[in-house]
Amino acid sequence: MNNDETIKKIHQQLHTQNIKGFLAPTEAEALFHLAYTSAALGPCLEIGSYCGKSTVYIGSACKLTENILFAVDHHRGSEEHQLGEEYHDPDLYNVQLNAMDTFPTLRHTLNQFDLEDCVVPLVAPSQIVVKKWATPLGFVFIDGGHSEAQATIDCLSWASQLNPGGILAIHDIFDDPARGGQGPFRALQSVLSTGKFNWISQVESLGILQCCAD
Ligand code: SAH
Ligand code: MG
Numbered sequence: 712m713n714n715d716e717t718i719k720k721i722h723q724q725l726h727t728q729n730i731k732g733f734l735a736p737t738e739a740e741a742l743f744h745l746a747y748t749s750a751a752l753g754p755c756l757e758i759g760s761y762c763g764k765s766t767v768y769i770g771s772a773c774k775l776t777e778n779i780l781f782a783v784d785h786h787r788g789s790e791e792h793q794l795g796e797e798y799h800d801p802d803l804y805n806v807q808l809n810a811m812d813t814f815p816t817l818r819h820t821l822n823q824f825d826l827e828d829c830v831v832p833l834v835a836p837s838q839i840v841v842k843k844w845a846t847p848l849g850f851v852f853i854d855g856g857h858s859e860a861q862a863t864i865d866c867l868s869w870a871s872q873l874n875p876g877g878i879l880a881i882h883d884i885f886d887d888p889a890r891g892g893q894g895p896f897r898a899l900q901s902v903l904s905t906g907k908f909n910w911i912s913q914v915e916s917l918g919i920l921q922c923c924a925d
Contacts, residue, residue, distance in 0.1 A: 717775070718743050721767055721824070730820055731800065732764025733854075738882070741914040743768040745850055745878050750776035752849030752874045758837045758865050759854035759882075760784040761813050762803070763820030769852060770826040778849075783833045783840050786814040789856050837865050847874040853895070854882035862898035870902050873922040879908065884918035891916070 712720070718740050734742075746755050746769040755773055760766045760782040773780045788811035791798040805812040814834055821827050833840050837855050851869045856862065862881075870879050881899050885891035899918050902908050911919040 714743070714747060714775075717771060718768070721771055724824065725764065725767065728820075728823060730764055730767070731762045731803075731816070733761070733798075734764045734768075734882075735915045738915050738917040739765070739768045741917055741919070742852060742880065743772045745880055745919065746772035746778075746780070747776060749849040749876075749878045750778045752877050753847050754779045754781060755850040755852070756781040756783065756848050756869065756872075757852040757854065758783050758869065759789075759852075759856075760786075760817050760832065762816040763824075765852060765854060765882075766817065766830060767820060767824045767826065769850070770821070770830040771824065773829045774826060778829070780830045781833055782817070782830050783835065783837050784813070784817070784855070785836045786817070786834055787811050788813065790858070837861075838868070841868045841872070844872055846872075848872050848877055849874060850878045850880070852880045852882070853898075857883060857892055857894045859894040859897050862894040863901050866895075866898040866902050867905070870905070870908065870920075870922070875922055875924045877922045878911075879920045879922065881918045881920070883916050884913060885916060 755769050766782050770780045792811055803811055803813050821830050853865050855865050881895050883895045907923055908920040911921050
C-alpha cells in the first residue's frame with residue numbers, strides 16, 4: 712500500500728467508526744506526510760490528542776517509519792469542551808469524576824488502529840511534560856489549549872525541543888479574527904520572531920514551520 716492509499720484507508724476507518732475530533736482531511740494528510748518525511752530527525756510529539764483523530768495520522772506515519780509518537784493530553788478538555796461550553800460533548804463527560812475524560816476513547820482509538828506499539832500517550836498537562844523533556848524531536852504538532860498564553864507557552868517551549876531541520880505544525884491558525892481565535896496565530900508569530908524558524912506553508916488552518924539548520 713502506498714502512502715496515499717494508507718491515508719485513504721484511515722479516512723474511511725475514522726468515518727466508519729465515527730471518531731470524534733477537530734481536523735480537516737487535508738490537514739490530516741499534511742500531518743501524515745510531515746511525520747513521514749521527518750522521521751529520520753527524531754520522534755514525533757503532539758499536544759492535544761482528544762479522541763485520537765490527529766494521533767492516528769501521525770501515529771500511522773510513525774508505524775511505517777518505525778518511529779514513535781508521544782501523544783500529550785491531560786484529557787480534561789480545553790476551555791471550550793467544558794460543561795456548558797460551545798464544544799462540550801456529554802459522551803466524553805465522566806459524571807462520577809465531574810470532569811471531561813477523553814483518555815478511554817483515545818485508548819480505544821489506538822487499539823482500533825493497531826497503534827499501541829508506536830504511540831505513547833502521556834496523560835498530563837503539556838507544561839508539566841516539557842519541564843523534564845530531554846529527547847530532541849523531529850516533528851511537533853501543537854493543538855492543545857488555544858488561549859494566547861497557553862498556545863504561546865506550548866509553541867515556544869516545544870519548538871525549542873526540535874532538532875535542526877525539524878518541523879513544527881500549529882493548528883487553528885486564523886489571520887482574520889472573524890474566522891477564529893487569535894491565540895495560535897499569535898503563538899506562531901512568537902515562534903517566528905525568535906529567528907530560529909522558517910515559514911514553510913499553510914494547509915487550511917495548519918501552519919507549518921521548520922527549525923533552521925545550525
Ligand atoms: N488534535 C485533536 C483535537 C485536540 S482538542 C484532533 O485531531 O481531534 C484539544 C485537546 O487539548 C483537548 O483534548 C484538551 O484536553 C487538550 N489540552 C488543552 N490544554 C492542554 C494542556 N495544557 N496540556 C495538555 N493537553 C491540553
Ligand atoms: Mg485544533
